[in-house]
Structures are given as C-alpha cells and as structure tokens.
Amino acid sequence: MQSRTPAGRTGRPRSAAADTAILAATREALVELGWSKLTLGDVATRAGVAKTTLYRRWSGKNELVVDAVAELFDELELPDRGSLAADIEGVVLQFAAILALPEAKSGLMAAVAESIRDDALRERIRASIVDPQKDLVLEGRSRAQARGELPPATDPTEAARTADLIFDVVAGAVVHRTLVSAEPADEEWIRSLTRLLVLGLTSSSPSNSARPASEDAGPGNSARPALEDAGPGNSARLGVPPLGEFEDEAP
Missing domain, CATH: 1.10.10.60 (Homeodomain-like)
Structure with a gap:
C-alpha cells in the first residue's frame, strides 16, 4: 500500500x-x-x-481522513478497452462508483470544506487524490494518440492545460452529479457525458480553433451554432459514433 x-x-x-x-x-x-x-x-x-x-x-484528523478517502481512489485504473470513448466510459464508471460510497461522500465533502481554511490540507488533497487521477488522463490521451484518435501534442504547455481541463470537466461533472445534485451517475448518464467529451476532443483542431467564430457571419450568412450539424444522424461526420455504439466497444 x-x-x-x-x-x-x-x-x-x-x-x-x-x-x-x-x-x-x-x-x-x-x-x-x-x-x-x-x-x-x-x-x-x-x-x-x-x-x-x-x-x-498523521498530525491530525484532517490528514487522516484525506488519506482514508484517497485510498479508495488508489483502485482507479485505465484498462485498454480499444477506443477513446470506451476508455473514458470505463474509468468514469469506476470514479462514479467510488463517489457513490457513503464513506467517500462524507469524507470528501468534509475534507474539501475544511480545505477552504487550510492550504496544507488543500495541497494534500491535490497530491493524494487529484494528481494521481490526472496521471490517468495523460495515460488515456497518450493511448488515444497512439491509436490515431487524437493528434499528437506539439505544445507541452497547451498539452498540460488540456489535460487539466479534461480532468476538471470529468471530475467536476461527476462530483456535481453525485454529491451536489444527489442524482445517480448511472451508465446512461456516463455514456452521454462520454459522448459529449469525445465530441469536443475529436472535433477540435488547431485550424478550427484559430478561425474566428464570426468568419462566416457576413451580411448574408448568419452564424450557425457550432454543433448544428452534430445531431444523432450526423455524429459520424465528427468521428464520434452514436451514443448506443459505445456499449459495443468494450471487450
């Protein structure tokens, strides 16, 4: 251990x-x-x-509780399930299952509340719980790049920023769903979150992000919503399978 x-x-x-x-x-x-x-x-x-x-x-209760909760997250892993979508879905299912545990709910919410007044405790939460999960994000992204699902990272600073953002989106959504809204992060909800995340990762590129959103919004061309063509029938155009197909990607 x-x-x-x-x-x-x-x-x-x-x-x-x-x-x-x-x-x-x-x-x-x-x-x-x-x-x-x-x-x-x-x-x-x-x-x-x-x-x-x-x-x-341990010097006190705060440290002890953080380590007790962190041990639950030590079990998180990212097995290769064959695709970016399946990998994301698999690890988010694990993450949601941990947050559903009564001891995780009680301990994590209390520790985060205490950390507002305790910088050392906040840093311990970051080092013990957050950073190891960010390592999983880096592992998953590298795997997707090796498969050709994501482009290689050319700017280390931007790559690190993107990894942080991916973690914040996933962790923030699941924590809010389970601990704040008290709604179940079930398989259907997780598949929807996965599809949204993969859509954003696979449809973005340097050429797309560099072009102003209003470029095509001339007098005769009102700007269209960015996801106008990303409906269920057109998801293949963005390299993202329909939601139901994720179920078939796991081994």
Missing part, C-alpha cells in the same frame, strides 16, 4: 497492516459518526491500535 505519512517524519518502521486497519477504521467511523464526531481515539479503538500509533503517522 502507498505510504501516506507526511514527508520528513521519522520514527520506527511502519506496519502496512496497521495502516490498512487505521484507514479502514477511519472510513467506518466517517459513515457512522460523520466528520464532526470522528475522533482519533475512536479510530484507534476500531483499528485495534494505540492512539500514539496514529499520531506517529
């Missing part, structure tokens, strides 16, 4: 079994007690360890 002890701390060698028990006990306490009533003493009792064992690993 990945060590989540803050950098620079020293002491006796850590026990992976104790770490696992402590993080599992933290998630259990989150579900039963909530953030406000959770204490390190209760977690220690549930995990069957001394309270000093927790303090040797």
Whole structure:
C-alpha cells in the first residue's frame, strides 16, 4: 500500500497492516459518526491500535481522513478497452462508483470544506487524490494518440492545460452529479457525458480553433451554432459514433 505519512517524519518502521486497519477504521467511523464526531481515539479503538500509533503517522484528523478517502481512489485504473470513448466510459464508471460510497461522500465533502481554511490540507488533497487521477488522463490521451484518435501534442504547455481541463470537466461533472445534485451517475448518464467529451476532443483542431467564430457571419450568412450539424444522424461526420455504439466497444 502507498505510504501516506507526511514527508520528513521519522520514527520506527511502519506496519502496512496497521495502516490498512487505521484507514479502514477511519472510513467506518466517517459513515457512522460523520466528520464532526470522528475522533482519533475512536479510530484507534476500531483499528485495534494505540492512539500514539496514529499520531506517529498523521498530525491530525484532517490528514487522516484525506488519506482514508484517497485510498479508495488508489483502485482507479485505465484498462485498454480499444477506443477513446470506451476508455473514458470505463474509468468514469469506476470514479462514479467510488463517489457513490457513503464513506467517500462524507469524507470528501468534509475534507474539501475544511480545505477552504487550510492550504496544507488543500495541497494534500491535490497530491493524494487529484494528481494521481490526472496521471490517468495523460495515460488515456497518450493511448488515444497512439491509436490515431487524437493528434499528437506539439505544445507541452497547451498539452498540460488540456489535460487539466479534461480532468476538471470529468471530475467536476461527476462530483456535481453525485454529491451536489444527489442524482445517480448511472451508465446512461456516463455514456452521454462520454459522448459529449469525445465530441469536443475529436472535433477540435488547431485550424478550427484559430478561425474566428464570426468568419462566416457576413451580411448574408448568419452564424450557425457550432454543433448544428452534430445531431444523432450526423455524429459520424465528427468521428464520434452514436451514443448506443459505445456499449459495443468494450471487450
């Protein structure tokens, strides 16, 4: 298991079994007690360890809860399902399933709320939860480029910005759907999100983005909506299969 002890701390060698028990006990306490009533003493009792064992690993409740939630996201992976659309759909299904867990809901929302007043906690959330998921975005994009589904990146700065944007769109949509709107991120919704994202990724190009949107909006040509021709019957023109076809792309 990945060590989540803050950098620079020293002491006796850590026990992976104790770490696992402590993080599992933290998630259990989150579900039963909530953030406000959770204490390190209760977690220690549930995990069957001394309270000093927790303090040797974590400086307080905030760090402990973030690491307990982050461990859930350690299970996220991006298996090759044969296409960009299928890869996106597969990893978003995993992400949504994790966010549907009561311990993920309680822990993540509380940690994010606390991080508004705690820069160190915000950075820990970024390093433990956000950055590893952004690595999956980079992996998926590289795979799609190797397949010829996406053009190669020529500008490293723009490539990094695009990767951040992809993550923000996917994570933001799923988090809002599950934690804010309290609506299910089911397979139908995820397929719709996937289609929208793939449409944007595959229909954009440097030549398209460089041309002003009003170029064709002369006196006799009112500007048409950019997606006017992207209806269900015309999706193939943009390199995006109809929504239902995504189901057949998984192995």
